[in-house]
Structures are given as structure tokens and as C-alpha cells.
Amino acid sequence: MNSIDFAQYNNIVIKVGSALVAPDGHSCSTQFCLPLANFIKKCQQSAKKVTLVSSGAVAAGFNTLKPDHEHLSLDEKQALAAIGQSKVINHWQRFFDESVAQVLLTAADIQSSHRSANAKRTLITLQQYGVLPIINENDTVAVDELKFGDNDRLAAQVATLIEADLLLICSDVDGLFNDNPHTNSNAQLIPFIDEMTDDIMQLGQASHNPQATGGMLTKLLAAQIAHDSGTDTIICNGKTEAYSRLFQQQNPGTLIRSHKRLQTNSSPSIRITNP
Ligand code: GLU
Numbered sequence: 127m128n129s130i131d132f133a134q135y136n137n138i139v140i141k142v143g144s145a146l147v148a149p150d151g152h153s154c155s156t157q158f159c160l161p162l163a164n165f166i167k168k169c170q171q172s173a174k175k176v177t178l179v180s181s182g183a184v185a186a187g188f189n190t191l192k193p194d195h196e197h198l199s200l201d202e203k204q205a206l207a208a209i210g211q212s213k214v215i216n217h218w219q220r221f222f223d224e225s226v227a228q229v230l231l232t233a234a235d236i237q238s239s240h241r242s243a244n245a246k247r248t249l250i251t252l253q254q255y256g257v258l259p260i261i262n263e264n265d266t267v268a269v270d271e272l273k274f275g276d277n278d279r280l281a282a283q284v285a286t287l288i289e290a291d292l293l294l295i296c297s298d299v300d301g302l303f304n305d306n307p308h309t310n311s312n313a314q315l316i317p318f319i320d321e322m323t324d325d326i327m328q329l330g331q332a333s334h335n336p337q338a339t340g341g342m343l344t345k346l347l348a349a350q351i352a353h354d355s356g357t358d359t360i361i362c363n364g365k366t367e368a369y370s371r372l373f374q375q376q377n378p379g380t381l382i383r384s385h386k387r388l389q390t391n392s393s394p395s396i397r398i399t400n401p
Contacts, residue, residue, distance in 0.1 A: 128317050130381060132372040135292040135358070137175045140166065141281035141348075145298040146364045147182030147214060153189040154182065154217035161367045162296060163221030166258065168373065175253045177288060179261045179281040180218060186210030200269055207265035218260050226258045232268035236283045246287050253288075282348035286355040293352045295345050296364030301379030302329055302342060319382045322350045349382040356386030 146158040169176050187206030190213065215228045229248065235241040252259045263280050278295060285293040305313040319326055330346035349359035362368040362379030371378045
């Protein structure tokens with residue numbers, strides 16, 4: 127049985143990748159974002175708190191300026207991110223009647239106890255206002271995730287910060303497979319993981335999709351951060367709107383369950399399967 131008790135999640139961080147926000151040369155596209163915005167509204171109508179972590183600034187800036195070369199220097203990526211970020215936030219705002227809020231953070235902000243406490247208070251106050259926080263890395267001052275493509279990790283750190291119960295990573299892959307689905311057509315999707323073992327991390331490397339910004343490994347590393355702090359993670363395909371299955375209590379991809387939640391949530395409604 128591949129079911130999920132979605133009703134148990136009340137505080138959700140949703141991470142959306144560049145491939146969904148600025149696909150196929152568009153600076154920003156409604157194709158994948160509009161259905162996701164409708165899903166977010168449905169979550170909010172079900173009294174779930176939602177925080178969105180949206181990539182796409184560099185891609186939107188690139189697709190706006192259309193530089194004549196693809197291998198960008200770090201400075202160029204930062205400048206393109208500055209151009210694209212306003213497009214990304216305006217793009218998301220169009221889907222919501224209520225205001226959305228732009229929050230730009232760095233890993234250093236989260237590591238500093240003082241700054242992370244400020245960020246946490248801001249995010250919680252935005253939730254109390256019923257305003258959707260839309261977070262991205264502050265690419266002007268932070269370069270690590272531009273080097274590693276790692277907004278997944280930022281999303282996991284945010285989930286930890288605001289004590290989210292679910293991190294939903296919307297990617298362009300269906301989840302984690304037991305082999306590379308690009309080279310092995312018999313590769314099977316792993317629906318449930320409850321231990322972030324070395325073997326699982328190895329699978330992340332094996333199933334790396336060269337077209338994905340961060341690849342599966344960064345998603346698993348993010349899931350590991352969430353797992354250790356009591357947040358479940360779901361990796362699913364945002365292009366196929368797999369997340370919408372959650373309202374039918376169906377698992378849309380790979381669910382990585384946190385031990386801490388397993389210990390505190392005694393509901394046996396989810397079957398855990400070791401791959
Ligand atoms: N901050 C980058 C952007 O918005 C995201 C990099 C990533 O996807 O990890 O383009």
C-alpha cells in the first residue's frame with residue numbers, strides 16, 4: 127500500500143527547482159507554477175502553513191538577458207540572479223490574491239543563532255499574517271549554492287528552523303530509484319525510506335540527472351538534514367503535478383520518514399518499506 131496520511135502535516139516547506147520555474151528558455155513560465163500555486167492554496171485552505179523555497183533566479187535572468195555563452199562566471203550568475211529574482215517573485219505573486227513575501231537568506235544567516243532567530247520570527251509572523259513567504263538564497267552575497275546548485279539544502283535548513291513537519295521537494299524526477307532510471311529502464315522507484323544509509327546516498331549519486339540543477343544527491347543530503355531534525359521529506363515530480371496525489375492520501379514519489387516523527391507519531395497509517 128503506497129499511501130500517506132497527508133492530514134498529519136500542518137507546516138510544510140515546498141521547494142521548487144529552476145526547471146519548473148524557468149523551463150525551456152522562458153524567463154518564468156506558468157506551465158508548472160500555476161498548478162503548484164493552486165496546490166499551495168488548497169493546502170492553505172486546509173489550514174496548513176506553507177513556506178515556499180523557489181529557485182529560478184539565475185535561469186530567469188539568463189532567459190531574460192540571453193547571454194551569448196552558457197558557461198557563466200560566478201559574477202555573471204550573481205548578476206543574472208539579481209535580474210531574475212524580481213521576475214521570480216513577481217511571477218509567484220500573480221497566482222495569489224493575497225500578498226506574498228520575498229525572503230532572501232544565506233547559509234551563514236541560518237548558522238548564526240542571532241540572525242536565524244530573527245529569520246524564524248519573521249517567517250512565523252508572516253505565517254500568522256497568512257502571507258506566503260517565498261525564500262531564495264541571497265545570491266548577491268552567497269555563492270556556495272550557485273557553485274553547488276543547492277537550494278535543496280537551504281529548504282531543509284528552513285524546514286528545521288521553522289520546525290516544519292514536511293519538506294516537499296518538487297523536482298523534474300519522480301523520486302529516488304534503486305538504479306539510474308536514465309540508463310536502466312527496469313529501475314524501480316523507492317516509495318519509502320526510513321534510514322539514510324550509505325547505500326541510499328550511493329543511489330543518489332547513481333541516479334544523478336545531469337539536467338537537474340542540484341541532482342538527486344543534494345536532495346538526499348537535504349532529506350538527511352530534515353530527517354535528523356524531525357521533518358519528513360517527499361521528493362516528487364513537480365512537472366507531472368505528482369504532489370496533487372497527496373490530497374488523495376497517495377504517495378507522490380519517495381517519502382523519507384524521520385525517526386523523530388516516527389517516535390512521536392504513533393499512528394501506524396504509513397507502511398515503512400526498506401528498499
Ligand atoms: N538561487 C539559485 C537561483 O535562484 C538556485 C540554485 C539552486 O537551484 O539550487 O537560481
